[in-house]
Amino acid sequence: LNVRIHLTATPYPQAVLRKIEPLTARLEVRWRLAERLIGFGLGVHFSVSPTIPVITDSKTVLEFADTIARTVPLGFTVDSMQAYGPSFEATDAALSGMKEWDQARDIIRNPKLYSAWKRDHHQEWEQVWKPYSQLPIFAISMDHQGKTRRDLSTGEPIDFKSFQYPRVAKKPD
DSSP: OOOEEEEEOOOSOHHHHHHHOTTSOOHHHHHHHHHHHHHTTOEEEEEEEEEOTTTSOHHHHHHHHHHHHHHOOSEEEEEEOOSSHHHHHHHHHHHTTOHHHHHHHHHHHSHHHHHHHHHHHHHHHHHHHGGGTTSSOEEEEEETTTTEEEETTTOOBOOTTTOOOOOOOOOOO
16 A cells, blocks of 8 residues: 555653643554554654653654654654644643743743754754664655754755655565
8 A cells, every 4th residue: 555644653751642632542553553554565754743841852752863864764753843723722721830831931932942943853853863864755845834854864954845755665574
């Protein structure tokens, strides 16, 4: 089958994840599912989202990059939290009173601080991904508010109007 399956890999410590998504599969289960799907020759794309200031820390970025590189999906997208709408409100309600969330919310609500954080965060992903940039994984950095998408392996902008994912080439044994 020439299919692409998108899985969300939410980049938070397990305690935070349980507050936001109490009924979803643990990250370890999602990674194992991806490995099995890839092993069957199916294309997998991870959505590493939404990344959040303070909560998605450097340790998490490193762990996710290492796990993605070991899993070898077709690609992944790093996408920052959108600072509006029901998703933000639900996250705010779930994490209210948590010190890290209070700090993150202050950054998110300040357009200058949030813009600077997103720039730095996506640059951090570019640096962390460099050792893996030769892998056949399409690594994308996305900023909805800034309306930009970049290839994390090259730093080049991506034009999604003309972009085509590579066809799934693996065949099951």
